[in-house]
Amino acid sequence: xxxxHESLYFNPMMTNGVVHANVxxxxxxxxxxxxxxxxxxxxxxxxxxxxxxxxxxxKLILPLQQGPDLTLGQFxxxxxxxxxxxxxxxxxxxxxxxxxxxKDMEYFxxxxxxxxxxxxSEAYKTSVVGLFMRHMILAYNKLSFSQVYKxxxxxxxxxxxxxxxxxxxxxxxxxxxADDSDMDLTSTEDTVGDRMxxxxxxxxxxxxxxxxxNTESRGPLSQKQAEYFLARQAYLLKNDENKALKPAALQxxxxxxxxxNPDFAEAHYLNYLNSMRVQDIFLSAHSLLHYFDRLILSGxxxxxxxxxxYGRSLRYAxxxxxxxxxxxxxxHQADLALQEAxxxxxxxxxxxxxxxxxxxxxxxxxxKGSDSTVLTEDSxxxxxxxxxxxxxxxxxxxxxxxxxxxxxxxxxxMDALKDTDILHWKHSLSELIEIxxxxxxxxxxxxxxxxxxxxxxxxxxxxxxxxPVNFGVxxxxxxxxxxxLCHLAELHAEQGLYSAASEIFHHLREQFPPHTQxxxxxxxxxxKIQFDKHMNERKYHLAEPLVKAISxxxxxxxxxxxxQVLNALNRSTEAYNILQHLQVHCEKTxxxxxxxxxxxxxxxxxxxxxxxxxxxxxxxxxxxxxxxHHLQSLVSETVLHLAFTQLMLGVPEQALSVLHEAMEPVLxxxxxxxxxxxxxxxxxxxxxxxxxxxNRQGQPDVQLAVLAVSSLNEAAAYFSRLNCKERLRDVxxxxxxxxxxxxxxxxxxxxxxxxxxxxxxxxxxxxxxxMRL
Numbered sequence: 030x031x032x033x034h035e036s037l038y039f040n041p042m043m044t045n046g047v048v049h050a051n052v053x054x055x056x057x058x059x060x061x062x063x064x065x066x067x068x069x070x071x072x073x074x075x076x077x078x079x080x081x082x083x084x085x086x087x088k089l090i091l092p093l094q095q096g097p098d099l100t101l102g103q104f105x106x107x108x109x110x111x112x113x114x115x116x117x118x119x120x121x122x123x124x125x126x127x128x129x130x131x132k133d134m135e136y137f138x139x140x141x142x143x144x145x146x147x148x149x150s151e152a153y154k155t156s157v158v159g160l161f162m163r164h165m166i167l168a169y170n171k172l173s174f175s176q177v178y179k180x181x182x183x184x185x186x187x188x189x190x191x192x193x194x195x196x197x198x199x200x201x202x203x204x205x206x207a208d209d210s211d212m213d214l215t216s217t218e219d220t221v222g223d224r225m226x227x228x229x230x231x232x233x234x235x236x237x238x239x240x241x242x243n244t245e246s247r248g249p250l251s252q253k254q255a256e257y258f259l260a261r262q263a264y265l266l267k268n269d270e271n272k273a274l275k276p277a278a279l280q281x282x283x284x285x286x287x288x289x290n291p292d293f294a295e296a297h298y299l300n301y302l303n304s305m306r307v308q309d310i311f312l313s314a315h316s317l318l319h320y321f322d323r324l325i326l327s328g329x330x331x332x333x334x335x336x337x338x339y340g341r342s343l344r345y346a347x348x349x350x351x352x353x354x355x356x357x358x359x360x361h362q363a364d365l366a367l368q369e370a371x372x373x374x375x376x377x378x379x380x381x382x383x384x385x386x387x388x389x390x391x392x393x394x395x396x397k398g399s400d401s402t403v404l405t406e407d408s409x410x411x412x413x414x415x416x417x418x419x420x421x422x423x424x425x426x427x428x429x430x431x432x433x434x435x436x437x438x439x440x441x442x443m444d445a446l447k448d449t450d451i452l453h454w455k456h457s458l459s460e461l462i463e464i465x466x467x468x469x470x471x472x473x474x475x476x477x478x479x480x481x482x483x484x485x486x487x488x489x490x491x492x493x494x495x496x497p498v499n500f501g502v503x504x505x506x507x508x509x510x511x512x513x514l515c516h517l518a519e520l521h522a523e524q525g526l527y528s529a530a531s532e533i534f535h536h537l538r539e540q541f542p543p544h545t546q547x548x549x550x551x552x553x554x555x556x557k558i559q560f561d562k563h564m565n566e567r568k569y570h571l572a573e574p575l576v577k578a579i580s581x582x583x584x585x586x587x588x589x590x591x592x593q594v595l596n597a598l599n600r601s602t603e604a605y606n607i608l609q610h611l612q613v614h615c616e617k618t619x620x621x622x623x624x625x626x627x628x629x630x631x632x633x634x635x636x637x638x639x640x641x642x643x644x645x646x647x648x649x650x651x652x653x654x655x656x657x658h659h660l661q662s663l664v665s666e667t668v669l670h671l672a673f674t675q676l677m678l679g680v681p682e683q684a685l686s687v688l689h690e691a692m693e694p695v696l697x698x699x700x701x702x703x704x705x706x707x708x709x710x711x712x713x714x715x716x717x718x719x720x721x722x723x724n725r726q727g728q729p730d731v732q733l734a735v736l737a738v739s740s741l742n743e744a745a746a747y748f749s750r751l752n753c754k755e756r757l758r759d760v761x762x763x764x765x766x767x768x769x770x771x772x773x774x775x776x777x778x779x780x781x782x783x784x785x786x787x788x789x790x791x792x793x794x795x796x797x798x799x800m801r802l
Contacts, residue, residue: 059168059180061187062098064134067141067165068122069093069108070158072115074142085111094161095257101191127188131181138169255286259295266302270506270545279303294323307544310357317353321346344373344382351389360397367393384412388420391427398618402431418452422461425449426468433472434619436658442472463489463509470516475622477662479698483520486513506540511547515554522558523700525750530558553582560590565702567755569597585615585623592630601634608634625651625663632670633802641677648674665691665699673710673802681717688714705747706802709760712740716763721770734771741767758787 073086089111093104101123109116126134141162172180265273274282283300287293297320304313325342347370354363367389374382387408394401409424426449429442446465453462466489473482490513518533537551556579563572573594580587588611595604608627615623628651635644648671655663668691675684688711695707719733741764748756761784768777 059165059172060098061180061184062101062104063165064126064137064184065101065104065119065123065187066093067162068119068137069115070162071137071141072118072122074158076115076118078112078115082112082115086115091157094157095253096261097254097258101187123184123188127185131178134181134184135177138166141166255293255296258282258286259299263299263302266299266306268506270306271540271542276303276307276544292323292326294320297323305353305356305546308357308546310353314350314353317349318346321349341377341379341382344370344377344379347373348382348385348389351393355389355393355396358396360393363389363393380415381417384408384415384417384420387411388423391424395427395431400431402428405431418456419458419461422449422452422458426461426464429468429472433475434621434658436621438659439472439476443469460507460509462492463507466492467509467512470513474516474519476659477665477694477698479520479523482516486517486520489513490517506545506547508547508550511537511541511550515550518551518554519558522562523702525701527558527562549582553579553586556582557586557590561702562751564593564597565751565753567597567753569594572597585611585618585620589623589626589630592627596630596634596637599637601637605631605634621654621658622660622663625655625660625667628654629667629670632674636674636677641674644674645671661694662698665695666703669695669703669707669710669802672714676710676714676717681714685711685714685718701747701750702753705744705751705753705756708740708744708747709756709763710802712737712744712763715740716767721767731771734767737767738764754787754791755793758784758791761787 069086070090073083078086086108089107093099093107099107105116105120108119122137126137169177262273262279273279280300280303283296283303286296287300290296297316301313301316301320304316321342347366351363351366351370354360354366367386371383371386371390374386387404391401391404391408394404405424405427409421409428412418412421412424425445429445432442432445446469450462450465452458453465466485470482470485470489473479473485489509514533514537518530518537521527521533522530534551534555541548541551543552556575560572560575560579563569563575572590576587576591576594579590588607592604592607592611595601595607608631612624612627612631615621615627628647632644632647632651635641635647648667652664652667652671655667668687672684672688672691675681675687688707692707692711695703699707715733715737719730719737721734721737741760745757745760745764748760761780764780765777765784768774768780
């Protein structure tokens with residue numbers, strides 16, 4: 030198995046929980062807590078328990094044996110959740126020993142089932158329970174009388190402290206642990222007896238305070254306990270961060286661990302992962318450097334033959350440091366660290382490390398905004414040559430992402446992803462499978478195919494992970510899941526299902542708390558949905574404060590939305606200046622979607638000054654760019670703007686013909702607001718063509734008028750779902766006009782009444798219908 034630093038360098042949050050043996054230097058002790066575990070095992074073998082309860086207890090045994098010592102309250106609470114009857118029996122057993130005499134504890138150890146003869150029980154010698162019992166019986170038999178007496182006093186204090194705390198309200202818990210030399214199983218001499226006269230038997234050797242239900246009270250950990258703790262926390266940080274200890278609590282535990290052994294390399298690495306959770310650049314870099322320093326000094330990497338040892342630790346240390354600086358956006362420092370890693374890897378002829386460096390090199394170029402297609406293609410070829418499927422797949426996925434932004438057709442991108450999926454399933458690369466599904470979802474969203482995007486997001490969320498799931502954890506707190514859930518929330522919000530989107534964000538808030546690394550994804554998504562909702566409802570006073578929050582997470586999105594608010598508030602000059610500045614910036618960063626949206630907003634500014642002819646070149650340029658990049662949703666939106674411009678220029682027949690091109694994709698994949706706008710625009714074009722304009726001549730076309738009535742009814746239904754009252758007011762106004770022209774007095778009066786009610790409720794002058802889409 031590869032060492033920790035080699036297998037984890039690419040993703041700072043990825044870890045396999047491997048810890049090196051014999052690094053902590055602390056021996057196992059016989060503690061009151063372990064006697065409690067023994068009492069639990071005894072009751073499980075001696076009493077009859079139902080099958081579901083036995084299964085729950087069996088799943089609890091290993092964490093109890095390998096984990097750190099718990100308080101009695103924590104221990105009994107965990108057992109009671111699995112089997113209340115057994116928890117009560119264990120409590121009685123501990124009560125008999127703690128409130129009795131020393132001989133009661135002696136009697137308990139003498140009545141334990143013998144692992145060598147218990148063939149029909151869980152205590153068989155080769156079982157987990159049997160090995161634990163053998164270890165404890167051997168440890169107990171090695172104790173001298175003074176050590177047994179001290180253990181008994183510790184057990185009494187352990188038991189009575191729990192009830193004293195519950196009755197007196199004390200939160201402190203003193204844990205009595207025997208001295209290292211007292212419980213050394215390799216020692217056969219009574220070394221404590223000579224010291225018994227010089228020290229008090231009841232003096233505690235370690236004290237720790239119970240800080241709450243979620244914080245485990247721990248003393249000095251044994252080697253196995255430390256390994257189990259680090260493996261468990263590392264696994265939880267990777268797969269379900271919410272079930273790991275809170276950053277402050279984990280930091281305290283690691284500080285306590287490093288206090289007893291400052292050279293424990295794996296503790297420094299977990300400290301690095303924990304610091305990354307709270308975006309602490311100084312502590313994360315400090316811990317990462319300490320990890321590699323301790324790894325070299327520990328002797329596990331003592332060879333310096335080029336393939337492993339000192340040189341390998343140095344080059345992977347530089348590579349990890351480069352990834353750390355990339356994470357925090359320090360591109361110059363990342364480039365220097367990456368060049369150092371490349372130099373050391375070339376000197377050592379380490380092709381694997383060089384491939385990792387090349388992967389980070391093209392990633393760094395992408396972060397800088399440069400074109401890294403050539404570097405990425407070289408990385409894929411070399412990774413395939415050296416049989417590194419993980420890096421090869423990552424490179425292909427990066428090429429797909431670049432191809433999507435460069436305007437490649439969808440079928441080419443999907444074919445590339447299909448080839449990588451075969452590789453992922455062949456090698457069981459579950460993380461890359463999740464990334465591939467999320468990338469497919471994002472591509473369909475970008476191309477405006479909401480139905481396909483919804484299908485891919487649901488496929489990911491309902492997929493079972495290929496990784497072994499330990500500790501009751503499902504791998505659902507990765508970036509891929511966050512992105513998929515954000516897409517799902519946006520798709521629901523686009524259809525006016527804001528309550529469903531709110532439930533999704535509630536789940537995201539629980540799964541990705543604000544301090545976690547992927548929280549910015551859902552926070553930005555949530556703010557954008559709220560902003561769009563307020564803008565659709567014309568509540569600009571609520572949308573304006575959200576601009577600053579959006580800008581804090583994404584400056585480009587913040588500037589675009591600031592221009593939207595300024596345009597809505599009739600501050601056209603300020604909005605125009607921001608849009609021009611934003612367009613120049615996006616052309617440098619190749620952000621095509623924002624460029625097109627900026628052009629559409631610029632055209633709307635021209636509408637405000639009745640410059641419809643001036644808006645045409647801008648819209649045609651935006652349409653060409655959207656078609657070049659196959660952005661169907663933006664193509665449809667641009668066509669709507671073109672049709673509206675042509676309607677205002679007095680060519681409704683041409684506007685209606687152009688509108689038919691966008692109608693099908695808008696109704697199939699568009700948002701509810703776009704459907705409503707499209708139907709309202711279609712009705713206005715139909716009314717104009719039918720001859721219902723202010724300067725109408727001759728008899729109106731009744732057939733087109735009926736179609737216009739149907740279009741207005743559909744538009745009203747769409748706007749009602751979004752509570753767009755101002756747009757509904759426009760619809761009712763047109764309905765009243767149309768029905769009056771057709772001689773339908775009853776329907777005309779009804780629409781006029783609805784218009785009047787909305788006008789009184791809004792208490793704001795209706796904007797000119799000719800000036801907006």
